[in-house]
Amino acid sequence: xxxxxxxxxxxxxSKTVIAIAGVSGSGKTYTALKIARGMVNSASEIGxxxxxxxxxxxxxxxxxxxxxxxxxxxxxxxxxxxxxxxxFQDAGVKVLVIDSVSHEWEGEGGCDDIANxxxxxxxxxxxxxxxxxxxxxxxxxxxxxxxxxxxxxAREKTDFKxxxxxxxxxxxxxxxxxxxxxxxxxxxxxxxGKKQTFIKMPAFLLSAxxxxxxxLGEETxxxxxxxxxxxxxxxxxxxxxxxxxxxxxxxxxxxxxxxxNNLTKAQKLxxxxxxxICKEAALEYExxxxxxxxxxxxxxxxxxQQSGSQIKMELP
Numbered sequence: 001x002x003x004x005x006x007x008x009x010x011x012x013x014s015k016t017v018i019a020i021a022g023v024s025g026s027g028k029t030y031t032a033l034k035i036a037r038g039m040v041n042s043a044s045e046i047g048x049x050x051x052x053x054x055x056x057x058x059x060x061x062x063x064x065x066x067x068x069x070x071x072x073x074x075x076x077x078x079x080x081x082x083x084x085x086x087x088f089q090d091a092g093v094k095v096l097v098i099d100s101v102s103h104e105w106e107g108e109g110g111c112d113d114i115a116n117x118x119x120x121x122x123x124x125x126x127x128x129x130x131x132x133x134x135x136x137x138x139x140x141x142x143x144x145x146x147x148x149x150x151x152x153x154a155r156e157k158t159d160f161k162x163x164x165x166x167x168x169x170x171x172x173x174x175x176x177x178x179x180x181x182x183x184x185x186x187x188x189x190x191x192x193g194k195k196q197t198f199i200k201m202p203a204f205l206l207s208a209x210x211x212x213x214x215x216l217g218e219e220t221x222x223x224x225x226x227x228x229x230x231x232x233x234x235x236x237x238x239x240x241x242x243x244x245x246x247x248x249x250x251x252x253x254x255x256x257x258x259x260x261n262n263l264t265k266a267q268k269l270x271x272x273x274x275x276x277i278c279k280e281a282a283l284e285y286e287x288x289x290x291x292x293x294x295x296x297x298x299x300x301x302x303x304x305q306q307s308g309s310q311i312k313m314e315l316p
Contacts, residue, residue: 003280005273014228017142019101019186019199021152021173027193029099031216032149033059033067036095038221039147043067047093047146049084051076051103068093075109078137085140085148086247089240096144099151102174104137111176134176136250142182145236145243147224152179154188173199185209241267242274249281252289256282 018035022028036046043065050056051072060066068091072084081104088096106112115130141148153174159167171188173180180186180199187209188197196212208223209216241263248255256278263271 003277003284005277015145015147016184016205016224016228017144017148017150017182019150019152019173019175019180019183020189021154021175021180021187021199022189022193023154023171025192026154026189027215028151028189029056029059029097030062031189031193032097032099032151033062034217035221035224036067036097036147036149037063038218038223039095039225040221045092045094047088047091047096049081049088049096049098051098051100051107056099072103074107075113076103076107077109077114078104078111078133080109082137082140085144085146089144089146089243093146095147095149097149097151100153101150101179102153104134105175105179138179138182139250140247143243143246145240147228150183187212235270238267238270241271245271245274245278246281249278250285251282252286253279253282 020028020032033046033048037043040046043063044067046063046067048056048059048067048069049072050069054071056069056071060069068088070084070088072080081098081101085096085098104110111130111134114133115125115127117126141150154171155174157169157172159169161167171190173186173188183200185201185205186199187201188199189195190197193215194213196209196216198209198212201209204227205224208220208227210220241259245256245259248259256275260268260275268275
């Protein structure tokens with residue numbers, strides 16, 4: 001088997017990752033929680049990851065029940081965000097609200113700090129390390145088996161390419177430049193939540209989000225789930241294991257094997273094809289890591305040794 005599982009296109013097992021950005025007071029946290037409530041049967045199925053110094057607790061009474069909350073303190077490294085997502089996933093949360101994801105990019109210990117930490121005695125910035133850490137975080141975010149709503153700060157940005165003629169870029173989300181486009185849908189809030197600018201909005205979710213005028217809330221969440229639930233259903237436990245295996249790929253083959261060895265025979269039978277996909281992905285992660293650590297001379301030697309040969313590795 002190759003790296004793909006080519007099959008007829010059937011929608012099923014969809015998980016949405018939504019981004020809501022806005023300036024302070026734009027209603028992004030309130031809106032995120034209301035949308036989340038419409039996506040679940042009980043408020044207790046909602047998780048809230050709070051990096052805003054316990055401000056999430058101010059919203060404890062806006063739903064018809066208690067949601068589950070946890071605080072994330074500095075350093076706001078991508079790896080700590082990823083670990084927090086996995087903890088909520090393991091806790092059985094169905095919809096996770098993260099407020100705010102902006103800290104991952106420019107908060108204390110976030111990507112900006114990682115990049116500006118000098119590499120040894122060198123004056124070079126460590127943007128390679130920062131981007132690698134961010135990609136790992138995005139892998140966890142996008143491969144999770146939960147629906148996730150990301151709140152992001154926004155502020156006015158200015159282009160100073162010509163210092164004599166600065167150009168306003170308007171209100172922009174505080175995040176990595178591609179972040180908003182990797183989401184299922186992403187919006188910029190305005191007028192205290194009454195107006196929305198769609199940064200990315202697929203046609204199949206337009207009925208849920210409307211025309212960008214009016215408040216979003218529980219009805220938005222219900223319509224999102226109507227679309228999700230019209231797809232082909234999959235055993236939730238299998239969906240969860242698939243997500244965990246995909247997340248483990250970045251740690252190499254050993255990470256995938258550790259999960260596989262703890263599965264039942266019935267689970268292994270259902271996940272046989274998925275295992276092969278994860279194996280190939282894990283091996284590619286290992287190859288890239290080895291290549292990054294090699295000197296140019298070592299890399300050339302390895303390519304010469306592997307020329308004309310194919311190494312096969314099998315999961316147990």
